[in-house]
Amino acid sequence: MTSPILALTGISKRFGPVQALNAVDLQVCASEVVALVGDNGAGKSTLVKVIAGVGPADSGEIRWLGQRVSIARPHDAAALGIATVYQDLSLCNNLDVVANLFLGHEVIRFGVLDEIGMERRTRELLATLKVALPSPRMPVSALSGGQRQSVAVARAMLGSPKLVMLDEPTAALDVKQTTQVLNLIERLRDQGLGVILISHNLTNVRAVADRVVVLRLGHNAGEFATSRTTEQDIVAAITGASAPAPSRGLASGLSKSTATFSIKERGR
Amino acid sequence: MSFAPHKREPGLQDPAVAATPATGRQASPSPLRGIVATRLHTGRLELLPVIISLMSTWVIFELLDPNHRFLTAANLSNMAVQIAGTGIMAIGITLVLLLGEIDLSIGSMSGLAAAILAILDVRHGVPDVLAIGLVVLAGLGVGALQGLIHTAIGAPSFVVTLAGLIGWQGLQLYLLSPQGAINIPDHGIIAALTHDYLPATVSWSLAALLIGCYLAAIVVETSRRRAAGLRYESRRRQTIRLVLLSGIVGVTVLTFNSWRGVPVAVALTIAFTAGFDLILRKTSFGRSIIAIGGNVEAARRAGIPVTRIRVTVFALGSAMAALGGIMAVSREFDANQSTGGSNVLLFAIAAAVIGGVSLFGGRGSTYGALLGIAVIGSITNGMYLLELDTSVQLMITAVVLLVAVIIDSASRNGRLLPAGTKPPSAGLM
Numbered sequence: 001m002t003s004p005i006l007a008l009t010g011i012s013k014r015f016g017p018v019q020a021l022n023a024v025d026l027q028v029c030a031s032e033v034v035a036l037v038g039d040n041g042a043g044k045s046t047l048v049k050v051i052a053g054v055g056p057a058d059s060g061e062i063r064w065l066g067q068r069v070s071i072a073r074p075h076d077a078a079a080l081g082i083a084t085v086y087q088d089l090s091l092c093n094n095l096d097v098v099a100n101l102f103l104g105h106e107v108i109r110f111g112v113l114d115e116i117g118m119e120r121r122t123r124e125l126l127a128t129l130k131v132a133l134p135s136p137r138m139p140v141s142a143l144s145g146g147q148r149q150s151v152a153v154a155r156a157m158l159g160s161p162k163l164v165m166l167d168e169p170t171a172a173l174d175v176k177q178t179t180q181v182l183n184l185i186e187r188l189r190d191q192g193l194g195v196i197l198i199s200h201n202l203t204n205v206r207a208v209a210d211r212v213v214v215l216r217l218g219h220n221a222g223e224f225a226t227s228r229t230t231e232q233d234i235v236a237a238i239t240g241a242s243a244p245a246p247s248r249g250l251a252s253g254l255s256k257s258t259a260t261f262s263i264k265e266r267g268r
Numbered sequence: 269m270s271f272a273p274h275k276r277e278p279g280l281q282d283p284a285v286a287a288t289p290a291t292g293r294q295a296s297p298s299p300l301r302g303i304v305a306t307r308l309h310t311g312r313l314e315l316l317p318v319i320i321s322l323m324s325t326w327v328i329f330e331l332l333d334p335n336h337r338f339l340t341a342a343n344l345s346n347m348a349v350q351i352a353g354t355g356i357m358a359i360g361i362t363l364v365l366l367l368g369e370i371d372l373s374i375g376s377m378s379g380l381a382a383a384i385l386a387i388l389d390v391r392h393g394v395p396d397v398l399a400i401g402l403v404v405l406a407g408l409g410v411g412a413l414q415g416l417i418h419t420a421i422g423a424p425s426f427v428v429t430l431a432g433l434i435g436w437q438g439l440q441l442y443l444l445s446p447q448g449a450i451n452i453p454d455h456g457i458i459a460a461l462t463h464d465y466l467p468a469t470v471s472w473s474l475a476a477l478l479i480g481c482y483l484a485a486i487v488v489e490t491s492r493r494r495a496a497g498l499r500y501e502s503r504r505r506q507t508i509r510l511v512l513l514s515g516i517v518g519v520t521v522l523t524f525n526s527w528r529g530v531p532v533a534v535a536l537t538i539a540f541t542a543g544f545d546l547i548l549r550k551t552s553f554g555r556s557i558i559a560i561g562g563n564v565e566a567a568r569r570a571g572i573p574v575t576r577i578r579v580t581v582f583a584l585g586s587a588m589a590a591l592g593g594i595m596a597v598s599r600e601f602d603a604n605q606s607t608g609g610s611n612v613l614l615f616a617i618a619a620a621v622i623g624g625v626s627l628f629g630g631r632g633s634t635y636g637a638l639l640g641i642a643v644i645g646s647i648t649n650g651m652y653l654l655e656l657d658t659s660v661q662l663m664i665t666a667v668v669l670l671v672a673v674i675i676d677s678a679s680r681n682g683r684l685l686p687a688g689t690k691p692p693s694a695g696l697m
Contacts, residue, residue, distance in 0.1 A: 093562055094631055095630075103567070104570030104572050108552065116492045116498060
């Protein structure tokens with residue numbers, strides 16, 4: 001295994017009385033998809049915010065390409081080469097794909113928008129990612145959910161990042177569109193990027209992730225190489241059960257019964 | 269709209285396009301039908317509905333009037349001058365509507381501007397051009413103030429500008445108080461704005477310049493797109509567009525020149541329409557306005573200075589309202605207590621909406637607002653020729669407005685017709 005591009009050690013963060021993250025470690029290498037899974041409240045979102053610079057950690061060490069760095073603002077993360085695609089997409093439905101990709105960073109030529117230059121780069125980018133769209137001049141409102149997610153990922157790629165974080169990219173997508181997005185994630189890996197994938201859907205996680213990192217109640221609760229792990233092992237780590245978890249509802253991730261189980265654990 | 273690629277050029281297919289799951293439509297044999305079909309499918313009707321309503325209004329009034337006075341050069345020319353002031357205000361309110369906001373104070377603002385203009389010009393003897401400049405500056409200031417209150421406190425623009433509607437009208441009445449009306453001289457630059465006409469040579473030169481620029485833009489764009497390996501419009505479609513524009517410009521200039529010439533007010537209104545359209549489509553400022561209207565959170569995350577853009581747009585909207593007030597003074601030769609009152613605000617907003625500017629923000633064009641005010645002006649004028657009462661005129665305008673709003677709401681979700689692909693899921697809207 002190569003040296004990690006991003007290495008977090010002992011990351012802790014507290015919100016008032018709640019210890020959201022407690023000495024969490026995470027490493028991501030180039031050309032690797034790391035899935036971050038865990039129950040609601042396990043600290044996944046908090047960890048993503050730490051890496052994205054939206055909510056810096058209280059303590060802990062972040063190393064980027066071996067160098068110790070501090071990520072205090074979103075700008076710092078972007079400058080390092082960390083791009084985040086949030087769950088709610090942040091696209092303007094009334095603008096076309098090209099306009100969305102370059103929103104806020106339009107290419108200007110002789111004082112006016114260089115539409116042709118932006119469209120050319122859009123096409124190159126979409127072709128590299130093998131994202132199929134009817135036309136880059138289509139308004140985003142006319143695209144399917146999967147296509148929109150792809151556009152959001154493509155936009156993250158414009159800054160040539162080394163690490164992309166995807167927050168629930170397949171939530172609210174149907175099977176075909178989910179496949180599109182999972183294929184896109186694999187292409188990001190094939191291009192040498194590190195990918196952090198946050199998902200509730202263990203089937204999707206097992207389909208694309210090389211490693212699965214489980215968080216539970218703000219702690220590291222297990223790390224698995226996907227190829228040598230069963231879904232039961234992951235669910236057991238998520239819920240904190242040492243014995244194999246009940247078989248009910250496993251395929252779709254976490255069922256109500258496992259969620260209740262973890263709450264009982266917390267009270268103990 | 270000119271960016272939508274409509275033709276697949278052989279040899280220019282790239283993976284992003286070729287790998288597309290078919291949208292279920294083939295290129296239509298007729299280019300015009302192709303445009304209509306595309307727009308129905310993507311929900312981008314743009315100017316189509318307002319052009320249809322304008323044409324039908326004209327045909328109906330020409331047929332209804334036994335003397336056939338509607339489509340005469342004299343009538344059309346007078347009508348165009350009549351609507352110029354409100355038209356300029358409609359262009360201003362279009363910018364505000366594109367943000368997804370509203371400015372209810374533009375009517376009062378135009379009345380206030382009229383009062384300030386008359387006071388500067390008549391009571392203080394300020395030269396016309398300077399007075400006009402100062403009034404436009406006052407408009408910018410008022411708009412910026414309202415925009416700042418709206419953005420700094422987070423008060424809805426509806427309420428902030430409602431206060432403006434009441435307050436600026438009060439100030440207008442106060443300024444005009446002893447006499448109630450101030451007459452301006454019937455000569456000079458202010459009066460000339462709506463009473464002078466361009467000489468035929470000037471209007472034809474401007475028309476030629478306009479068409480020349482358009483042709484040059486097409487040629488440059490095509491060669492650049494070809495060089496960049498992007499799809500470009502076929503020669504046939506470009507020719508159609510050029511012939512269409514030349515025809516419209518030619519017939520317009522010819523019609524105006526057959527009476528007294530192109531009115532200065534009309535030339536100004538068209539210049540503002542075209543200018544702001546270019547700003548909206550070709551600059552990052554315009555792109556930011558449309559982005560904020562579409563999804564303000566996305567715009568903010570993309571690093572767009574949302575507050576600055578909002579304040580600027582409110583300032584521009586009020587400045588355009590001030591210009592509308594100046595035009596009203598010019599046309600009436602006075603500023604009085606009812607300048608900018610009654611229907612001015614409502615007609616300006618209605619014009620924008622009839623012209624396809626969405627009240628939800630993010631969609632619409634200044635050309636739409638211009639055509640919208642032409643529809644309203646035509647209804648008013650036609651009713652007058654038919655000697656029908658204002659009551660009927662208002663009711664008909666209401667119906668046209670309602671139809672426009674229904675079209676807006678229907679197309680807001682992206683499509684008017686069921687398309688081949690699955691509609692986007694609600695959770696992602």
